[in-house]
């Protein structure tokens with residue numbers, strides 16, 4: 585009986601230490617994420633350098649890299665520069681680049697509900713998408 589009680593208290597002690605370690609790790613991750621977010625520089629237009637832009641679409645991707653055949657994932661965004669009107673894209677933390685009409689059509693027009701587009705109209709009609717009212 586004494587051995588069982590000792591084992592149980594030992595197990596609870598180990599569990600307590602485990603939770604303290606996990607808590608410290610999570611607190612460290614939170615601090616690092618906050619520091620990274622604060623240090624993040626908004627992407628600059630590749631044409632004029634302005635950081636003022638209209639967000640067109642973006643999101644997360646995952647799949648398989650054709651060249652390495654390894655699984656891959658990350659994020660992307662497509663924007664229009666408010667200063668010069670250039671359309672640019674950025675994948676992961678890469679350098680923003682000017683987007684061709686063909687790429688814009690493939691990634692933005694066909695996949696995002698741009699107000700007034702056929703896609704947005706279809707989504708609105710389906711009840712799935714409600715346009716966000718612009719805040720002034």
Ligand SMILES: [Zn+2]
Nearest residue numbers: 629632665668
């Ligand atoms: Zn620009």
